[in-house]
Amino acid sequence: MRAKMIGLVLSAMLVVSSASAxxxxxxxxxxxxxxxxxxxxxxxxxxxxxxxNFVKSPYDDDFKAAACPAASAACRKASYLVPGDVVLSGRTVGEFTCVSYQSPSAKKPVWTRGWLPSAALRPLAPASAPAASDWLGTWTQPGGTIEIAPGGLGGRLHVEGEMVVPTARDVHTGVIDAQVKPGADTIAFLEDGWLPFETKCDSGCRVRMQRVGPYLMVEDNGDCGGAGVSFTGLYRRKK
Known part of the structure:
Protein backbone atom coordinates (compact mmCIF):
# COMPACT_ATOMS: atom_id res chain seq x y z
CA MET A 1 0.00 0.00 0.00
CA ARG A 2 2.83 2.39 0.94
CA ALA A 3 4.58 1.75 -2.40
CA LYS A 4 1.33 2.44 -4.26
CA MET A 5 0.88 5.74 -2.41
CA ILE A 6 4.44 6.79 -3.21
CA GLY A 7 3.81 5.98 -6.87
CA LEU A 8 0.66 8.11 -6.90
CA VAL A 9 2.48 11.03 -5.29
CA LEU A 10 5.33 10.83 -7.79
CA SER A 11 2.85 10.72 -10.68
CA ALA A 12 1.08 13.79 -9.33
CA MET A 13 4.41 15.59 -8.98
CA LEU A 14 5.26 14.83 -12.59
CA VAL A 15 1.90 16.18 -13.78
CA VAL A 16 2.33 19.37 -11.75
CA SER A 17 5.92 19.73 -12.97
CA SER A 18 4.85 19.40 -16.62
CA ALA A 19 1.95 21.82 -16.19
CA SER A 20 4.12 24.40 -14.43
CA ALA A 21 6.64 24.23 -17.29
CA ASN A 53 2.32 21.91 -43.33
CA PHE A 54 1.76 23.51 -39.96
CA VAL A 55 4.83 23.70 -37.72
CA LYS A 56 4.96 22.72 -34.05
CA SER A 57 5.39 24.91 -30.98
CA PRO A 58 7.88 23.91 -28.24
CA TYR A 59 5.20 22.30 -26.05
CA ASP A 60 3.79 19.97 -28.68
CA ASP A 61 4.48 16.22 -28.56
CA ASP A 62 4.26 16.21 -24.76
CA PHE A 63 6.94 18.89 -24.39
CA LYS A 64 9.33 17.14 -26.76
CA ALA A 65 9.40 19.81 -29.47
CA ALA A 66 11.71 22.28 -27.72
CA ALA A 67 13.59 23.09 -30.95
CA CYS A 68 10.42 24.19 -32.75
CA PRO A 69 9.39 26.16 -34.68
CA ALA A 70 12.07 25.24 -37.18
CA ALA A 71 12.35 24.12 -40.79
CA SER A 72 12.90 20.47 -39.95
CA ALA A 73 10.99 17.26 -40.46
CA ALA A 74 10.74 16.83 -36.67
CA CYS A 75 8.84 20.12 -36.39
CA ARG A 76 6.46 19.42 -39.26
CA LYS A 77 2.85 18.62 -38.32
CA ALA A 78 0.60 16.32 -40.33
CA SER A 79 -2.03 19.06 -40.76
CA TYR A 80 -1.60 21.32 -43.77
CA LEU A 81 -3.18 24.02 -45.96
CA VAL A 82 -3.29 24.38 -49.74
CA PRO A 83 -2.97 27.35 -52.12
CA GLY A 84 -5.89 29.73 -51.80
CA ASP A 85 -6.69 28.97 -48.16
CA VAL A 86 -7.07 32.18 -46.15
CA VAL A 87 -5.79 32.54 -42.58
CA LEU A 88 -5.66 35.20 -39.91
CA SER A 89 -2.00 35.97 -39.34
CA GLY A 90 -0.35 37.36 -36.26
CA ARG A 91 3.13 37.71 -34.79
CA THR A 92 6.26 36.26 -36.29
CA VAL A 93 9.22 34.36 -34.87
CA GLY A 94 12.15 34.03 -37.23
CA GLU A 95 10.88 32.60 -40.51
CA PHE A 96 7.44 31.66 -39.15
CA THR A 97 4.07 33.36 -38.66
CA CYS A 98 1.46 32.38 -36.07
CA VAL A 99 -1.89 31.84 -37.80
CA SER A 100 -5.48 30.81 -37.10
CA TYR A 101 -7.43 28.91 -39.75
CA GLN A 102 -11.07 27.88 -39.95
CA SER A 103 -12.39 25.84 -42.85
CA PRO A 104 -15.27 27.62 -44.63
CA SER A 105 -17.05 24.26 -44.85
CA ALA A 106 -16.88 23.64 -41.08
CA LYS A 107 -20.18 23.18 -39.27
CA LYS A 108 -18.83 24.25 -35.86
CA PRO A 109 -16.48 27.06 -34.77
CA VAL A 110 -13.36 24.89 -34.79
CA TRP A 111 -9.97 26.49 -35.44
CA THR A 112 -6.55 25.16 -36.38
CA ARG A 113 -3.78 27.26 -34.86
CA GLY A 114 -0.05 27.03 -35.39
CA TRP A 115 3.03 28.26 -37.19
CA LEU A 116 3.36 28.50 -40.96
CA PRO A 117 6.44 29.56 -42.94
CA SER A 118 6.05 33.29 -43.61
CA ALA A 119 7.27 32.74 -47.17
CA ALA A 120 4.16 30.59 -47.80
CA LEU A 121 1.79 33.51 -47.09
CA ARG A 122 0.70 36.56 -49.06
CA PRO A 123 -0.96 39.34 -46.99
CA LEU A 124 -4.36 40.46 -48.30
CA ALA A 125 -4.98 44.21 -48.26
CA PRO A 126 -8.33 45.34 -46.85
CA ALA A 127 -10.61 47.57 -48.94
CA SER A 128 -9.28 51.12 -48.68
CA ALA A 129 -12.59 53.01 -48.77
CA PRO A 130 -15.62 50.70 -48.65
CA ALA A 131 -19.00 52.29 -49.30
CA ALA A 132 -21.83 51.88 -46.79
CA SER A 133 -23.39 49.25 -49.06
CA ASP A 134 -20.20 47.16 -48.84
CA TRP A 135 -20.90 46.57 -45.14
CA LEU A 136 -24.62 45.82 -45.35
CA GLY A 137 -26.03 42.33 -45.25
CA THR A 138 -26.12 39.14 -43.22
CA TRP A 139 -22.64 37.68 -42.72
CA THR A 140 -21.99 34.15 -41.49
CA GLN A 141 -19.21 31.86 -40.34
CA PRO A 142 -19.43 28.51 -38.47
CA GLY A 143 -21.36 29.17 -35.27
CA GLY A 144 -21.87 32.89 -35.83
CA THR A 145 -23.97 35.45 -37.66
CA ILE A 146 -23.54 39.22 -37.97
CA GLU A 147 -26.21 41.43 -39.53
CA ILE A 148 -25.35 44.97 -40.59
CA ALA A 149 -28.20 47.32 -41.53
CA PRO A 150 -28.67 51.08 -41.89
CA GLY A 151 -28.85 52.73 -38.47
CA GLY A 152 -30.44 55.99 -39.51
CA LEU A 153 -28.60 58.29 -37.08
CA GLY A 154 -25.82 60.38 -38.60
CA GLY A 155 -24.79 57.73 -41.07
CA ARG A 156 -24.51 55.05 -38.40
CA LEU A 157 -24.97 51.35 -39.07
CA HIS A 158 -26.77 48.90 -36.82
CA VAL A 159 -24.56 45.88 -36.09
CA GLU A 160 -26.13 42.81 -34.49
CA GLY A 161 -24.30 39.55 -33.92
CA GLU A 162 -24.69 36.22 -32.20
CA MET A 163 -22.08 33.51 -31.65
CA VAL A 164 -22.78 30.02 -30.27
CA VAL A 165 -19.92 27.79 -29.09
CA PRO A 166 -20.86 24.22 -28.05
CA THR A 167 -19.08 22.77 -25.02
CA ALA A 168 -19.08 19.28 -23.51
CA ARG A 169 -22.14 19.96 -21.36
CA ASP A 170 -23.87 23.05 -22.75
CA VAL A 171 -23.27 26.03 -25.04
CA HIS A 172 -21.60 29.39 -24.50
CA THR A 173 -22.98 32.39 -26.34
CA GLY A 174 -21.99 35.91 -27.25
CA VAL A 175 -23.99 38.89 -28.49
CA ILE A 176 -23.06 42.23 -30.02
CA ASP A 177 -25.56 45.04 -30.60
CA ALA A 178 -24.20 48.44 -31.58
CA GLN A 179 -24.93 51.62 -33.50
CA VAL A 180 -21.69 52.49 -35.29
CA LYS A 181 -20.43 55.17 -37.66
CA PRO A 182 -17.93 53.51 -40.05
CA GLY A 183 -14.42 54.91 -40.31
CA ALA A 184 -12.55 55.38 -43.58
CA ASP A 185 -11.85 51.66 -43.95
CA THR A 186 -12.88 50.07 -40.64
CA ILE A 187 -15.90 49.56 -38.42
CA ALA A 188 -14.67 49.69 -34.84
CA PHE A 189 -16.72 49.99 -31.67
CA LEU A 190 -16.80 49.49 -27.92
CA GLU A 191 -19.92 47.94 -26.36
CA ASP A 192 -23.00 49.63 -27.96
CA GLY A 193 -20.96 51.93 -30.21
CA TRP A 194 -21.70 55.24 -28.51
CA LEU A 195 -18.34 55.38 -26.75
CA PRO A 196 -15.32 55.91 -29.02
CA PHE A 197 -13.41 52.72 -29.82
CA GLU A 198 -10.27 54.33 -28.38
CA THR A 199 -11.88 54.79 -24.93
CA LYS A 200 -9.55 53.35 -22.31
CA CYS A 201 -11.19 50.79 -20.04
CA ASP A 202 -10.27 47.46 -18.49
CA SER A 203 -13.29 45.56 -19.77
CA GLY A 204 -16.04 45.69 -22.36
CA CYS A 205 -16.71 44.18 -25.77
CA ARG A 206 -14.34 45.75 -28.30
CA VAL A 207 -14.80 44.85 -31.98
CA ARG A 208 -13.03 45.76 -35.22
CA MET A 209 -14.21 44.91 -38.76
CA GLN A 210 -12.65 45.23 -42.21
CA ARG A 211 -13.69 44.26 -45.73
CA VAL A 212 -11.10 41.94 -47.30
CA GLY A 213 -11.99 40.59 -50.73
CA PRO A 214 -15.32 38.75 -50.38
CA TYR A 215 -14.99 38.60 -46.59
CA LEU A 216 -16.07 40.61 -43.62
CA MET A 217 -13.03 40.17 -41.37
CA VAL A 218 -13.98 40.49 -37.70
CA GLU A 219 -11.90 40.43 -34.53
CA ASP A 220 -12.77 41.05 -30.91
CA ASN A 221 -10.97 41.26 -27.58
CA GLY A 222 -12.62 38.16 -26.08
CA ASP A 223 -15.04 40.14 -23.87
CA CYS A 224 -18.15 39.78 -26.04
CA GLY A 225 -19.63 36.64 -24.51
CA GLY A 226 -19.12 33.60 -22.34
CA ALA A 227 -15.91 31.69 -21.77
CA GLY A 228 -14.21 30.75 -25.02
CA VAL A 229 -16.58 32.83 -27.15
CA SER A 230 -15.14 35.08 -29.84
CA PHE A 231 -16.57 36.67 -32.99
CA THR A 232 -13.12 36.69 -34.58
CA GLY A 233 -13.10 35.18 -38.06
CA LEU A 234 -13.80 35.57 -41.76
CA TYR A 235 -17.50 35.94 -42.57
CA ARG A 236 -19.19 35.47 -45.94
CA ARG A 237 -22.23 37.45 -47.02
CA LYS A 238 -25.36 35.31 -47.07
CA LYS A 239 -26.99 35.24 -50.50
Missing part, protein backbone atom coordinates in the same frame (compact mmCIF):
# COMPACT_ATOMS: atom_id res chain seq x y z
CA UNK A 22 4.04 25.30 -19.83
CA UNK A 23 4.20 28.98 -20.70
CA UNK A 24 1.32 30.32 -22.80
CA UNK A 25 3.23 33.60 -23.20
CA UNK A 26 6.36 31.99 -24.58
CA UNK A 27 6.90 33.90 -27.88
CA UNK A 28 7.62 30.58 -29.60
CA UNK A 29 4.24 29.19 -28.53
CA UNK A 30 1.53 29.80 -31.14
CA UNK A 31 -1.96 29.46 -29.67
CA UNK A 32 -3.70 31.74 -32.17
CA UNK A 33 -3.83 35.33 -33.31
CA UNK A 34 -3.65 37.88 -30.48
CA UNK A 35 -5.89 40.91 -30.03
CA UNK A 36 -4.13 44.28 -30.26
CA UNK A 37 -5.98 47.53 -29.47
CA UNK A 38 -3.72 49.50 -31.80
CA UNK A 39 -3.22 47.14 -34.74
CA UNK A 40 -5.74 45.17 -36.75
CA UNK A 41 -5.21 41.51 -37.57
CA UNK A 42 -3.99 40.73 -41.10
CA UNK A 43 -5.61 38.20 -43.42
CA UNK A 44 -3.21 36.22 -45.60
CA UNK A 45 -3.57 33.72 -48.41
CA UNK A 46 -1.55 30.53 -48.69
CA UNK A 47 0.63 30.56 -51.80
CA UNK A 48 2.85 27.49 -51.25
CA UNK A 49 2.23 24.63 -53.67
CA UNK A 50 1.09 21.91 -53.55
CA UNK A 51 0.59 22.40 -49.80
CA UNK A 52 2.24 23.74 -46.65
Missing amino acids: YDAYDPKNCIGVDWDDAHAVVAAQVTASPRV
Whole structure:
Protein backbone atom coordinates (compact mmCIF):
# COMPACT_ATOMS: atom_id res chain seq x y z
CA MET A 1 0.00 0.00 0.00
CA ARG A 2 2.83 2.39 0.94
CA ALA A 3 4.58 1.75 -2.40
CA LYS A 4 1.33 2.44 -4.26
CA MET A 5 0.88 5.74 -2.41
CA ILE A 6 4.44 6.79 -3.21
CA GLY A 7 3.81 5.98 -6.87
CA LEU A 8 0.66 8.11 -6.90
CA VAL A 9 2.48 11.03 -5.29
CA LEU A 10 5.33 10.83 -7.79
CA SER A 11 2.85 10.72 -10.68
CA ALA A 12 1.08 13.79 -9.33
CA MET A 13 4.41 15.59 -8.98
CA LEU A 14 5.26 14.83 -12.59
CA VAL A 15 1.90 16.18 -13.78
CA VAL A 16 2.33 19.37 -11.75
CA SER A 17 5.92 19.73 -12.97
CA SER A 18 4.85 19.40 -16.62
CA ALA A 19 1.95 21.82 -16.19
CA SER A 20 4.12 24.40 -14.43
CA ALA A 21 6.64 24.23 -17.29
CA TYR A 22 4.04 25.30 -19.83
CA ASP A 23 4.20 28.98 -20.70
CA ALA A 24 1.32 30.32 -22.80
CA TYR A 25 3.23 33.60 -23.20
CA ASP A 26 6.36 31.99 -24.58
CA PRO A 27 6.90 33.90 -27.88
CA LYS A 28 7.62 30.58 -29.60
CA ASN A 29 4.24 29.19 -28.53
CA CYS A 30 1.53 29.80 -31.14
CA ILE A 31 -1.96 29.46 -29.67
CA GLY A 32 -3.70 31.74 -32.17
CA VAL A 33 -3.83 35.33 -33.31
CA ASP A 34 -3.65 37.88 -30.48
CA TRP A 35 -5.89 40.91 -30.03
CA ASP A 36 -4.13 44.28 -30.26
CA ASP A 37 -5.98 47.53 -29.47
CA ALA A 38 -3.72 49.50 -31.80
CA HIS A 39 -3.22 47.14 -34.74
CA ALA A 40 -5.74 45.17 -36.75
CA VAL A 41 -5.21 41.51 -37.57
CA VAL A 42 -3.99 40.73 -41.10
CA ALA A 43 -5.61 38.20 -43.42
CA ALA A 44 -3.21 36.22 -45.60
CA GLN A 45 -3.57 33.72 -48.41
CA VAL A 46 -1.55 30.53 -48.69
CA THR A 47 0.63 30.56 -51.80
CA ALA A 48 2.85 27.49 -51.25
CA SER A 49 2.23 24.63 -53.67
CA PRO A 50 1.09 21.91 -53.55
CA ARG A 51 0.59 22.40 -49.80
CA VAL A 52 2.24 23.74 -46.65
CA ASN A 53 2.32 21.91 -43.33
CA PHE A 54 1.76 23.51 -39.96
CA VAL A 55 4.83 23.70 -37.72
CA LYS A 56 4.96 22.72 -34.05
CA SER A 57 5.39 24.91 -30.98
CA PRO A 58 7.88 23.91 -28.24
CA TYR A 59 5.20 22.30 -26.05
CA ASP A 60 3.79 19.97 -28.68
CA ASP A 61 4.48 16.22 -28.56
CA ASP A 62 4.26 16.21 -24.76
CA PHE A 63 6.94 18.89 -24.39
CA LYS A 64 9.33 17.14 -26.76
CA ALA A 65 9.40 19.81 -29.47
CA ALA A 66 11.71 22.28 -27.72
CA ALA A 67 13.59 23.09 -30.95
CA CYS A 68 10.42 24.19 -32.75
CA PRO A 69 9.39 26.16 -34.68
CA ALA A 70 12.07 25.24 -37.18
CA ALA A 71 12.35 24.12 -40.79
CA SER A 72 12.90 20.47 -39.95
CA ALA A 73 10.99 17.26 -40.46
CA ALA A 74 10.74 16.83 -36.67
CA CYS A 75 8.84 20.12 -36.39
CA ARG A 76 6.46 19.42 -39.26
CA LYS A 77 2.85 18.62 -38.32
CA ALA A 78 0.60 16.32 -40.33
CA SER A 79 -2.03 19.06 -40.76
CA TYR A 80 -1.60 21.32 -43.77
CA LEU A 81 -3.18 24.02 -45.96
CA VAL A 82 -3.29 24.38 -49.74
CA PRO A 83 -2.97 27.35 -52.12
CA GLY A 84 -5.89 29.73 -51.80
CA ASP A 85 -6.69 28.97 -48.16
CA VAL A 86 -7.07 32.18 -46.15
CA VAL A 87 -5.79 32.54 -42.58
CA LEU A 88 -5.66 35.20 -39.91
CA SER A 89 -2.00 35.97 -39.34
CA GLY A 90 -0.35 37.36 -36.26
CA ARG A 91 3.13 37.71 -34.79
CA THR A 92 6.26 36.26 -36.29
CA VAL A 93 9.22 34.36 -34.87
CA GLY A 94 12.15 34.03 -37.23
CA GLU A 95 10.88 32.60 -40.51
CA PHE A 96 7.44 31.66 -39.15
CA THR A 97 4.07 33.36 -38.66
CA CYS A 98 1.46 32.38 -36.07
CA VAL A 99 -1.89 31.84 -37.80
CA SER A 100 -5.48 30.81 -37.10
CA TYR A 101 -7.43 28.91 -39.75
CA GLN A 102 -11.07 27.88 -39.95
CA SER A 103 -12.39 25.84 -42.85
CA PRO A 104 -15.27 27.62 -44.63
CA SER A 105 -17.05 24.26 -44.85
CA ALA A 106 -16.88 23.64 -41.08
CA LYS A 107 -20.18 23.18 -39.27
CA LYS A 108 -18.83 24.25 -35.86
CA PRO A 109 -16.48 27.06 -34.77
CA VAL A 110 -13.36 24.89 -34.79
CA TRP A 111 -9.97 26.49 -35.44
CA THR A 112 -6.55 25.16 -36.38
CA ARG A 113 -3.78 27.26 -34.86
CA GLY A 114 -0.05 27.03 -35.39
CA TRP A 115 3.03 28.26 -37.19
CA LEU A 116 3.36 28.50 -40.96
CA PRO A 117 6.44 29.56 -42.94
CA SER A 118 6.05 33.29 -43.61
CA ALA A 119 7.27 32.74 -47.17
CA ALA A 120 4.16 30.59 -47.80
CA LEU A 121 1.79 33.51 -47.09
CA ARG A 122 0.70 36.56 -49.06
CA PRO A 123 -0.96 39.34 -46.99
CA LEU A 124 -4.36 40.46 -48.30
CA ALA A 125 -4.98 44.21 -48.26
CA PRO A 126 -8.33 45.34 -46.85
CA ALA A 127 -10.61 47.57 -48.94
CA SER A 128 -9.28 51.12 -48.68
CA ALA A 129 -12.59 53.01 -48.77
CA PRO A 130 -15.62 50.70 -48.65
CA ALA A 131 -19.00 52.29 -49.30
CA ALA A 132 -21.83 51.88 -46.79
CA SER A 133 -23.39 49.25 -49.06
CA ASP A 134 -20.20 47.16 -48.84
CA TRP A 135 -20.90 46.57 -45.14
CA LEU A 136 -24.62 45.82 -45.35
CA GLY A 137 -26.03 42.33 -45.25
CA THR A 138 -26.12 39.14 -43.22
CA TRP A 139 -22.64 37.68 -42.72
CA THR A 140 -21.99 34.15 -41.49
CA GLN A 141 -19.21 31.86 -40.34
CA PRO A 142 -19.43 28.51 -38.47
CA GLY A 143 -21.36 29.17 -35.27
CA GLY A 144 -21.87 32.89 -35.83
CA THR A 145 -23.97 35.45 -37.66
CA ILE A 146 -23.54 39.22 -37.97
CA GLU A 147 -26.21 41.43 -39.53
CA ILE A 148 -25.35 44.97 -40.59
CA ALA A 149 -28.20 47.32 -41.53
CA PRO A 150 -28.67 51.08 -41.89
CA GLY A 151 -28.85 52.73 -38.47
CA GLY A 152 -30.44 55.99 -39.51
CA LEU A 153 -28.60 58.29 -37.08
CA GLY A 154 -25.82 60.38 -38.60
CA GLY A 155 -24.79 57.73 -41.07
CA ARG A 156 -24.51 55.05 -38.40
CA LEU A 157 -24.97 51.35 -39.07
CA HIS A 158 -26.77 48.90 -36.82
CA VAL A 159 -24.56 45.88 -36.09
CA GLU A 160 -26.13 42.81 -34.49
CA GLY A 161 -24.30 39.55 -33.92
CA GLU A 162 -24.69 36.22 -32.20
CA MET A 163 -22.08 33.51 -31.65
CA VAL A 164 -22.78 30.02 -30.27
CA VAL A 165 -19.92 27.79 -29.09
CA PRO A 166 -20.86 24.22 -28.05
CA THR A 167 -19.08 22.77 -25.02
CA ALA A 168 -19.08 19.28 -23.51
CA ARG A 169 -22.14 19.96 -21.36
CA ASP A 170 -23.87 23.05 -22.75
CA VAL A 171 -23.27 26.03 -25.04
CA HIS A 172 -21.60 29.39 -24.50
CA THR A 173 -22.98 32.39 -26.34
CA GLY A 174 -21.99 35.91 -27.25
CA VAL A 175 -23.99 38.89 -28.49
CA ILE A 176 -23.06 42.23 -30.02
CA ASP A 177 -25.56 45.04 -30.60
CA ALA A 178 -24.20 48.44 -31.58
CA GLN A 179 -24.93 51.62 -33.50
CA VAL A 180 -21.69 52.49 -35.29
CA LYS A 181 -20.43 55.17 -37.66
CA PRO A 182 -17.93 53.51 -40.05
CA GLY A 183 -14.42 54.91 -40.31
CA ALA A 184 -12.55 55.38 -43.58
CA ASP A 185 -11.85 51.66 -43.95
CA THR A 186 -12.88 50.07 -40.64
CA ILE A 187 -15.90 49.56 -38.42
CA ALA A 188 -14.67 49.69 -34.84
CA PHE A 189 -16.72 49.99 -31.67
CA LEU A 190 -16.80 49.49 -27.92
CA GLU A 191 -19.92 47.94 -26.36
CA ASP A 192 -23.00 49.63 -27.96
CA GLY A 193 -20.96 51.93 -30.21
CA TRP A 194 -21.70 55.24 -28.51
CA LEU A 195 -18.34 55.38 -26.75
CA PRO A 196 -15.32 55.91 -29.02
CA PHE A 197 -13.41 52.72 -29.82
CA GLU A 198 -10.27 54.33 -28.38
CA THR A 199 -11.88 54.79 -24.93
CA LYS A 200 -9.55 53.35 -22.31
CA CYS A 201 -11.19 50.79 -20.04
CA ASP A 202 -10.27 47.46 -18.49
CA SER A 203 -13.29 45.56 -19.77
CA GLY A 204 -16.04 45.69 -22.36
CA CYS A 205 -16.71 44.18 -25.77
CA ARG A 206 -14.34 45.75 -28.30
CA VAL A 207 -14.80 44.85 -31.98
CA ARG A 208 -13.03 45.76 -35.22
CA MET A 209 -14.21 44.91 -38.76
CA GLN A 210 -12.65 45.23 -42.21
CA ARG A 211 -13.69 44.26 -45.73
CA VAL A 212 -11.10 41.94 -47.30
CA GLY A 213 -11.99 40.59 -50.73
CA PRO A 214 -15.32 38.75 -50.38
CA TYR A 215 -14.99 38.60 -46.59
CA LEU A 216 -16.07 40.61 -43.62
CA MET A 217 -13.03 40.17 -41.37
CA VAL A 218 -13.98 40.49 -37.70
CA GLU A 219 -11.90 40.43 -34.53
CA ASP A 220 -12.77 41.05 -30.91
CA ASN A 221 -10.97 41.26 -27.58
CA GLY A 222 -12.62 38.16 -26.08
CA ASP A 223 -15.04 40.14 -23.87
CA CYS A 224 -18.15 39.78 -26.04
CA GLY A 225 -19.63 36.64 -24.51
CA GLY A 226 -19.12 33.60 -22.34
CA ALA A 227 -15.91 31.69 -21.77
CA GLY A 228 -14.21 30.75 -25.02
CA VAL A 229 -16.58 32.83 -27.15
CA SER A 230 -15.14 35.08 -29.84
CA PHE A 231 -16.57 36.67 -32.99
CA THR A 232 -13.12 36.69 -34.58
CA GLY A 233 -13.10 35.18 -38.06
CA LEU A 234 -13.80 35.57 -41.76
CA TYR A 235 -17.50 35.94 -42.57
CA ARG A 236 -19.19 35.47 -45.94
CA ARG A 237 -22.23 37.45 -47.02
CA LYS A 238 -25.36 35.31 -47.07
CA LYS A 239 -26.99 35.24 -50.50
